[in-house]
Amino acid sequence: MKLEESEGHDGAKTSNRKRTASESPRDGSPTDRKKSKNGEKDKTDVKGGIHKAKHSSCKQSQKPLQEPKITSSENLNVAHVETKAVDEDASPSPGNKDTGLCKVIESDERKGIKLELQEIDLFGPIEHSDTERSENKSKKSVDSKKDYKHKDKPKGSQRGKHLTDEKHLEKKMCQRSANSSESNSKRKKSKDSSEKDFTPTGDVKKENIKEKTRNDKVKKERSSKDKKPISEKKRKKEPDGQVESNKKMKKDAEMNGKNLKSTRTEEDDCKWKWWEEDNANNGKKWSTLEHKGPFFPPEYEPLPSNVCFVYNGKSIKLSLAAEEVATFYAKMLDHEYTTKSVFQENFFNDWREEMTEEEREQINKLSKCDFSHMAKYFLEKTEEKKAMTKEQKQVLKEENNRLTEEYGFCLLDGHKEKIGNFRVEPPGLFRGRGEHPKMGKLKKRILPEDITINCSKDSKIPEAPKGHRWRKVQHDDTVTWLASWVENVQGNLKYIMLNPSSKLKGEKDWQKYEVARKLKLKVETIRRLYREDWKNREMKIRQRGVALYFIDKLALRAGNEKEEGETADTVGCCSLRVEHITLHEEKGGQEFVVEFDFLGKDSIRYYNEVPVESRVFRNLKLFMENKDPEDDLFDRINTIYLNKHLNQSMPGLTAKVFRTFNASTTLQDQLNKLTTADMTLEEKLLSYNRANRAVAILCNHQRAAPKTFEKSMQNMLDKIAQKQQQLDVAKMELKEAKKEHKKAGTERTRKLVEKKEAAVKRLEEQLKKLQLQMTDREENKVIALGTSKLNYLDPRISVAWCKKFNVPIEKIYNKTQRDKFAWAIDMTEEDFQF
DNA sequence: AGCCCGACTTGGGTCGAGGACA
DNA sequence: TGTCCTCGACCCAAGTCGGGCT
Numbered sequence: 001m002k003l004e005e006s007e008g009h010d011g012a013k014t015s016n017r018k019r020t021a022s023e024s025p026r027d028g029s030p031t032d033r034k035k036s037k038n039g040e041k042d043k044t045d046v047k048g049g050i051h052k053a054k055h056s057s058c059k060q061s062q063k064p065l066q067e068p069k070i071t072s073s074e075n076l077n078v079a080h081v082e083t084k085a086v087d088e089d090a091s092p093s094p095g096n097k098d099t100g101l102c103k104v105i106e107s108d109e110r111k112g113i114k115l116e117l118q119e120i121d122l123f124g125p126i127e128h129s130d131t132e133r134s135e136n137k138s139k140k141s142v143d144s145k146k147d148y149k150h151k152d153k154p155k156g157s158q159r160g161k162h163l164t165d166e167k168h169l170e171k172k173m174c175q176r177s178a179n180s181s182e183s184n185s186k187r188k189k190s191k192d193s194s195e196k197d198f199t200p201t202g203d204v205k206k207e208n209i210k211e212k213t214r215n216d217k218v219k220k221e222r223s224s225k226d227k228k229p230i231s232e233k234k235r236k237k238e239p240d241g242q243v244e245s246n247k248k249m250k251k252d253a254e255m256n257g258k259n260l261k262s263t264r265t266e267e268d269d270c271k272w273k274w275w276e277e278d279n280a281n282n283g284k285k286w287s288t289l290e291h292k293g294p295f296f297p298p299e300y301e302p303l304p305s306n307v308c309f310v311y312n313g314k315s316i317k318l319s320l321a322a323e324e325v326a327t328f329y330a331k332m333l334d335h336e337y338t339t340k341s342v343f344q345e346n347f348f349n350d351w352r353e354e355m356t357e358e359e360r361e362q363i364n365k366l367s368k369c370d371f372s373h374m375a376k377y378f379l380e381k382t383e384e385k386k387a388m389t390k391e392q393k394q395v396l397k398e399e400n401n402r403l404t405e406e407y408g409f410c411l412l413d414g415h416k417e418k419i420g421n422f423r424v425e426p427p428g429l430f431r432g433r434g435e436h437p438k439m440g441k442l443k444k445r446i447l448p449e450d451i452t453i454n455c456s457k458d459s460k461i462p463e464a465p466k467g468h469r470w471r472k473v474q475h476d477d478t479v480t481w482l483a484s485w486v487e488n489v490q491g492n493l494k495y496i497m498l499n500p501s502s503k504l505k506g507e508k509d510w511q512k513y514e515v516a517r518k519l520k521l522k523v524e525t526i527r528r529l530y531r532e533d534w535k536n537r538e539m540k541i542r543q544r545g546v547a548l549y550f551i552d553k554l555a556l557r558a559g560n561e562k563e564e565g566e567t568a569d570t571v572g573c574c575s576l577r578v579e580h581i582t583l584h585e586e587k588g589g590q591e592f593v594v595e596f597d598f599l600g601k602d603s604i605r606y607y608n609e610v611p612v613e614s615r616v617f618r619n620l621k622l623f624m625e626n627k628d629p630e631d632d633l634f635d636r637i638n639t640i641y642l643n644k645h646l647n648q649s650m651p652g653l654t655a656k657v658f659r660t661f662n663a664s665t666t667l668q669d670q671l672n673k674l675t676t677a678d679m680t681l682e683e684k685l686l687s688y689n690r691a692n693r694a695v696a697i698l699c700n701h702q703r704a705a706p707k708t709f710e711k712s713m714q715n716m717l718d719k720i721a722q723k724q725q726q727l728d729v730a731k732m733e734l735k736e737a738k739k740e741h742k743k744a745g746t747e748r749t750r751k752l753v754e755k756k757e758a759a760v761k762r763l764e765e766q767l768k769k770l771q772l773q774m775t776d777r778e779e780n781k782v783i784a785l786g787t788s789k790l791n792y793l794d795p796r797i798s799v800a801w802c803k804k805f806n807v808p809i810e811k812i813y814n815k816t817q818r819d820k821f822a823w824a825i826d827m828t829e830e831d832f833q834f
Numbered sequence: 835a836g837c838c839c840g841a842c843t844t845g846g847g848t849c850g851a852g853g854a855c856a
Numbered sequence: 857t858g859t860c861c862t863c864g865a866c867c868c869a870a871g872t873c874g875g876g877c878t
Contacts, residue, residue: 420866421866421867421868423866423867425867425868430869431868431869432869432870433869433870436869487868490869490870492869492870494868557871557872558871558872558873559871559872560871560872560873562870562871567869567870568870570870570871572871572872600871601870601871602869602870602871603870639872639873640873640874643872643873643874654872654873654874655872655873656871656872656873706862708860708861708862711861712861712862715861786864814863814864815864816864816865
């Protein structure tokens, strides 16, 4: 079949990256990527004979940059898509049903530990699954796996409830649409109305609250016995500062004329239950906002005279500015990156700029610089700090608390809210991630004159530090930040914003999950459509279809274009290059395998071998035809185009929603599969962590194995061995006791048997608990659970699971997480399904 | 329409407080 | 009581995405 070359595109050689200023199209340098991507200006390209930029560093970039952590083959062994390749002529979904079972299996032969996550049975037709590759012991890979499996409608009451929720949501959405009484086209255009559709305020919110109230009685009854001890425990654990701050908050709010439920004494009740309020925000983020401004790091403290910088064997007293920058380097001496030439070069250039003319003349080579005296001095200072007495540490802590109390909170609409980062970033050396071209550059000290303050007009404007003034004071209620400045290394804006526990953040989070839940209702249609796109005559549409398939199936990030030379060379879906995938007609007994190997966000390696449907496979071949390795795989599309398309399928839908949707769906499904009521608490927790882990694997959330990992594993093994020994002894004693009882048959011997039995049972339980803990830790070695828990998993799923299986919420969410998800903890009933 | 930039979310690393344990 | 280890708070880089300007 001949494909239509959309709008005369010359194909193949467009790069997906933004050009740096020096490469602007005007001076005859490569055509702007975006133009090419959209196929609009490609003719110009061809006519003008403009040569496309090549990426010289591509091959190099394939190499994992954080080797100790991402050598997938050593650490992870997961996630394979077991998609049964469907004949491309077979009718597309839903007729095309992959029927392969999906399993997440992780094994570690060395420790003899084997984890098997149960067959995944997602609500939707998509499945994320993982298969063991035990034959391949020497090369375990970090592969995310997911599988499509078109299932019949989920059964049972859950589905019923699900539908009720969905219908309800849909109804609310419809109502909103009707209320806005605008034509569809207008709605599409109007961002406001589409946003409203998903804002969990207004009707949806009210309904949630109604539902909550309905269940309140039951809830109270159920939780009363648990709740008391928890809140008591909480009170006990809460640092005094917190109690104080709550008191102050109450006072502040009262002073602002707001009604706090003043008669309540429980500190929980002091918290602002914004989710119970019905506020129409019409684009406004706040009505009143008052704060103290950011807190600045201390002035530079000059080194004592006995600590010197040595150049070429000669001690030199540096000027204050040059000395300060030198200390940044000295403090980093033991880090690997000070050995990198890019780092050294950037540092040296920036450092020289801080030097006096005289110093510049004198100091010409970094290799002749000796920072070791300075480094030693800082090491000693650290030791000194460590060795401080309890009292000294207490003083420091109190000072810190005082600062937090003073600068760490703001007053938003009369409520005291915690600020996320109230400190201005201190000066230092920039350390990007991966092979960042700007690593080592000087991050300059931020002065009040650099800072824009945002607060309400009638509030008390924060005072700039003595002798200084703010760059600007503004009163923009459409944004959520309190202060901002431009950072000098990349020219990015930096913000002071609220803590995740705040209303502004919480509401947005809630909204995010509502959009993801809405996607659940549409995803089948969207999948059907993108599968149809695979057969489209137009190349652009085909690329869109395949890219969406990857985003959906593999939870890839969208992949915005980046400025070449400005950041590390990392990619996402749309910016994948030919060199990032390898096609295998057959691999490991599977047909049509696509091998992904690229550096994603934060230069974390993504490696995955994925069997795909034959039509996808053939399309990929087509996209790669006549291209060089460094050319874009999807050269006709970009994230803007993709998101515009998605937004047409469902207002509010963007590429990243798929990640949230698939993550939460996976969690829900895994929890349903892995938990049973008769499990012990530890078993339930292991199940939860395994479900969480399946999501982390899907999203490729990796971490470096903790430095103390091997040691702590050994400790646990020792403990287990010890416990086993104790158990063996106890069993022997029980046997003896039974023997004796058989002989004597007295009350005393009977009691002894009972006692010994109890001891054996207790030890068995303890042993099992230890073993479970160890399994959990082992499985978590290189997987970061936190990211998905904080950003991708609808907390209501976890809360409902806790309620359903009587797991204390503290077991899965720590204090910070409970604060962030307070809305979900408060409103969710045990029958909630994502 | 295309591009740039502002606003906000997502992300892993670091480090020290404090709990566990000898 | 001292030491070790874990985990949470914090840090700040690096993404996504939308809006507004040209």
